[in-house]
Structure formats: structure tokens, C-alpha cells
Amino acid sequence: SQKIEQNSEALNIQEGKTATLTCNYTNYSPAYLQWYRQDPGRGPVFLLLIRENEKEKRKERLKVTFDTTLKQSLFHITASQPADSATYLCALAGGYQKVTFGTGTKLQVIP
Amino acid sequence: NAGVTQTPKFQVLKTGQSMTLQCAQDMNHNSMYWYRQDPGMGLRLIYYSASEGTTDKGEVPNGYNVSRLNKREFSLRLESAAPSQTSVYFCASSRMTPGQGGNEQFFGPGTRLTVL
Numbered sequence: 001s002q003k004i005e006q007n008s009e010a011l012n013i014q015e016g017k018t019a020t021l022t023c024n025y026t027n028y029s030p031a032y033l034q035w036y037r038q039d040p041g042r043g044p045v046f047l048l049l050i051r052e053n054e055k056e057k058r059k060e061r062l063k064v065t066f067d068t069t070l071k072q073s074l075f076h077i078t079a080s081q082p083a084d085s086a087t088y089l090c091a092l093a094g095g096y097q098k099v100t101f102g103t104g105t106k107l108q109v110i111p
Numbered sequence: 112n113a114g115v116t117q118t119p120k121f122q123v124l125k126t127g128q129s130m131t132l133q134c135a136q137d138m139n140h141n142s143m144y145w146y147r148q149d150p151g152m153g154l155r156l157i158y159y160s161a162s163e164g165t166t167d168k169g170e171v172p173n174g175y176n177v178s179r180l181n182k183r184e185f186s187l188r189l190e191s192a193a194p195s196q197t198s199v200y201f202c203a204s205s206r207m208t209p210g211q212g213g214n215e216q217f218f219g220p221g222t223r224l225t226v227l
Contacts, residue, residue: 004153008151032214034215034216041221042220042221043115043201043203043218043219043220043221044154044201044216044218045218046215046216046217049215089153089154093214098144098156098159098169099156099214099216100156101146101153101154101155102153103151103152103153104153
């Protein structure tokens with residue numbers, strides 16, 4: 001069955017460092033991959049989308065890579081700030097399939 | 112421009128009671144979705160509506176019904192609530208239909224439902 005894995009352990013990093021979150025998937029051939037941010041008590045907010053034929057996408061301090069051979073996406077936040085603390089969800093979709101979400105990784109940026 | 116709105120924000124039900132969760136979007140989006148989010152399980156799709164007049168089952172549809180009232184509104188009904196339906200429910204909308212490239216979803220604030 002299709003499976004999306006995100007590190008369930010919280011990621012703690014020092015302010016100013018680069019945070020790297022991982023999304024791995026199996027039994028899936030997604031056409032595109034999305035990353036969302038979710039703050040406590042709120043709905044997810046879309047951040048970035050990357051297509052299967054793209055290796056990398058950037059938006060301000062955010063960078064996403066997509067390796068369809070490794071079946072993995074990496075999400076980077078450079079010069080991290082305490083305001084970046086949140087749970088980050090990856091989501092995949094392919095063909096006419098609906099978007100499937102991972103369980104998310106909680107990021108804590110320590111001042 | 113309110114985006115996606117959901118009512119109510121909180122609800123407590125007794126087992127066997129029924130209720131309807133309301134969702135509306137003002138972005139003229141074609142597709143709308145209902146998810147539930149449980150600890151350790153992530154977001155799971157209950158039902159979706161690719162366009163006005165159509166609805167389809169998602170991953171966990173049992174115990175739920177939906178109505179796409181018009182392009183703006185998509186409601187979720189629990190006919191006979193069970194404790195297993197205790198969860199946070201999110202409504203979302205997207206401009207394109209499921210599976211189309213760039214199907215960015217916009218989420219509402221959620222409804223926190225407890226079934227006793």
C-alpha cells in the first residue's frame with residue numbers, strides 16, 4: 001500500500017541554522033509534491049509545490065528538492081527563526097489521485 | 112475575502128446524536144474536501160467534491176455523508192455519532208480538480224468534535 005513517512009520525532013534547531021525535514025514515500029509515483037505548514041489549532045497552509053520533473057524549487061528562505069529515484073523530498077528552511085516553529089506536512093498526488101498527506105514533522109526553532 | 116470558513120468551531124455530542132458541519136469558500140474554487148485529523152494519523156480524506164453536483168468517497172467515508180449544496184458550500188453530516196469520530200475536522204478547497212497539477216488546497220480553521 002502507499003505510504004508517506006515523515007520523521008515523527010520533533011526537530012529542534014538553533015535559530016539561524018538551516019532546518020532540513022524529510023519526506024519519504026513508497027508504492028507511489030506522484031506527479032507532484034506539496035509542503036504545508038500547520039500551526040497549533042489551525043488548518044494547514046500551503047507553502048510550496050514541486051513537480052516530478054523538477055529537482056528543486058525555492059521561495060524566499062524555503063527550498064524543496066524532489067528525488068523520484070530515492071522517492072524522497074527534502075524541505076529546507078535557511079536562517080531559521082522562532083516564528084518558523086510549526087508542524088510541516090508533505091503531501092503527494094499523482095495522475096487523478098487525490099492528495100495524500102504525511103503525518104507531519106514538528107519543528108522547534110530555539111532562540 | 113474570508114477564504115474557507117467552518118462552523119461550528121467546537122462541538123460535543125453524545126453517542127448516537129447527529130450533526131452537520133458546515134463549510135463555505137468564497138474563492139470560486141471548483142473542488143472541496145473534508146478531512147479528519149487524528150494524532151499520529153495525519154490528515155485523512157473523508158469525502159470530496161470535484162465540482163458542483165458531484166461527490167466521491169475518500170479514504171475513510173464510513174459513518175459520514177456529504178452534500179455539495181452549491182459551488183460555495185460543502186457540508187458533512189454525522190448521522191449517528193460514535194466515539195471513534197472524535198477528531199478535528201478540516202474543510203478545504205482547491206481551484207482545480209483532484210490530481211490536476213498545482214492542486215494547492217486552502218484549509219478552514221477546523222471543527223473540534225468530541226463524541227462521548
